[in-house]
Amino acid sequence: MALRLALCLCVYLLFTQAAEGSLDDFDCVEIYKQPAFQHPLLKNHKIQETFSSYEDLERSDNYEKNDQCPKGTVPILRQRNGSESFHLNTPEHRGQHFATIETLLDDSIYRGAEAEISVHSLNLQGSEYSKSEIWLENGFSGQLNSIQAGWAVHPRLYGDSVTRFTLYWTGDGYVKTGCYNTDCPGFVVLSRNPRIGNQFSGSSVYGKTSFYFTLHIFQDRSSGNWGLKLDNEIIGYWPKELFTELNKGASLVRYGGNTFMNTDEMSPPMGNGEFPVADFLKTAHFKYVYIIDSNYKRAYVEDKKLRKYADNYQCFRVTYWGLSRSDGVSFSFGGPGGRCSY
Numbered sequence: 001m002a003l004r005l006a007l008c009l010c011v012y013l014l015f016t017q018a019a020e021g022s023l024d025d026f027d028c029v030e031i032y033k034q035p036a037f038q039h040p041l042l043k044n045h046k047i048q049e050t051f052s053s054y055e056d057l058e059r060s061d062n063y064e065k066n067d068q069c070p071k072g073t074v075p076i077l078r079q080r081n082g083s084e085s086f087h088l089n090t091p092e093h094r095g096q097h098f099a100t101i102e103t104l105l106d107d108s109i110y111r112g113a114e115a116e117i118s119v120h121s122l123n124l125q126g127s128e129y130s131k132s133e134i135w136l137e138n139g140f141s142g143q144l145n146s147i148q149a150g151w152a153v154h155p156r157l158y159g160d161s162v163t164r165f166t167l168y169w170t171g172d173g174y175v176k177t178g179c180y181n182t183d184c185p186g187f188v189v190l191s192r193n194p195r196i197g198n199q200f201s202g203s204s205v206y207g208k209t210s211f212y213f214t215l216h217i218f219q220d221r222s223s224g225n226w227g228l229k230l231d232n233e234i235i236g237y238w239p240k241e242l243f244t245e246l247n248k249g250a251s252l253v254r255y256g257g258n259t260f261m262n263t264d265e266m267s268p269p270m271g272n273g274e275f276p277v278a279d280f281l282k283t284a285h286f287k288y289v290y291i292i293d294s295n296y297k298r299a300y301v302e303d304k305k306l307r308k309y310a311d312n313y314q315c316f317r318v319t320y321w322g323l324s325r326s327d328g329v330s331f332s333f334g335g336p337g338g339r340c341s342y
Contacts, residue, residue: 028076108305269337
């Protein structure tokens with residue numbers, strides 16, 4: 001009888017380990033046991049499975065090939081020692097630099113944004129990082145709600161200098177809430193494929209090839225939740241309960257690059273480390289840049305509703321190309337960084 005119980009226990013443990021196994025640096029966890037449901041406002045949250053206008057859940061091929069998590073589980077990246085949950089991501093914070101285009105604060109409301117974003121490799125170290133992403137925001141100061149997604153090279157967060165798909169959010173202007181990826185309760189993962197925090201399967205090669213991914217962030221019309229679609233797959237969403245201001249839609253959409261320096265003297269490179277040029281094989285860029293308007297319709301941003309912003313022309317620049325037949329609305333950005341004055 002004891003042997004029989006031992007065999008049963010062994011089979012149970014093997015099954016449990018298979019269901020909760022890992023995919024490289026990811027753990028497969030039961031979908032309702034993922035970090036999001038540790039948030040006090042999400043204790044009784046029911047997972048949203050379908051989204052208006054964005055129901056295509058096909059798998060994308062722009063990422064390292066990994067097995068899917070078993071049905072009923074989702075991949076969660078293991079948090080590394082020394083990774084940071086909070087950061088200040090505003091132009092006022094010393095050490096931050098930006099080269100972006102953004103919508104004007106003119107009382108317009110946006111229900112999302114979309115773009116094709118070029119992917120680049122950079123060699124960074126220490127606490128510095130370099131990102132290329134989309135921001136959607138509403139609110140001011142301590143009430144700022146912000147969701148962000150794109151690629152990042154972030155050694156402190158990931159423990160390496162690899163370009164990875166990265167998320168961030170805050171519900172109170174970076175004061176007490178918010179984190180990267182799923183390092184704190186909030187973002188609900190839907191995809192069984194390892195996406196959040198995973199490295200891309202390729203990178204642009206200067207003068208030869210451009211490597212892209214397509215990113216959509218959108219507010220679902222029926223639920224008010226903010227969905228995240230990567231290429232052809234909805235990988236998850238930010239529940240509306242996390243926010244006070246973004247529930248009304250976004251008042252600002254921003255696209256482009258952001259860096260943080262290791263010291264007061266030297267800033268890391270942005271984009272591909274080169275100043276923007278017209279040749280997309282030689283510059284970091286966004287193309288097919290869209291907004292989702294207040295009526296939940298995809299549209300190109302009007303030139304008169306955009307502004308360019310680069311806080312240090314010596315180190316980083318942004319060039320807006322406008323609308324073209326081949327690339328839609330597009331812009332280039334980036335720079336070598338270095339000794340940037342304030």
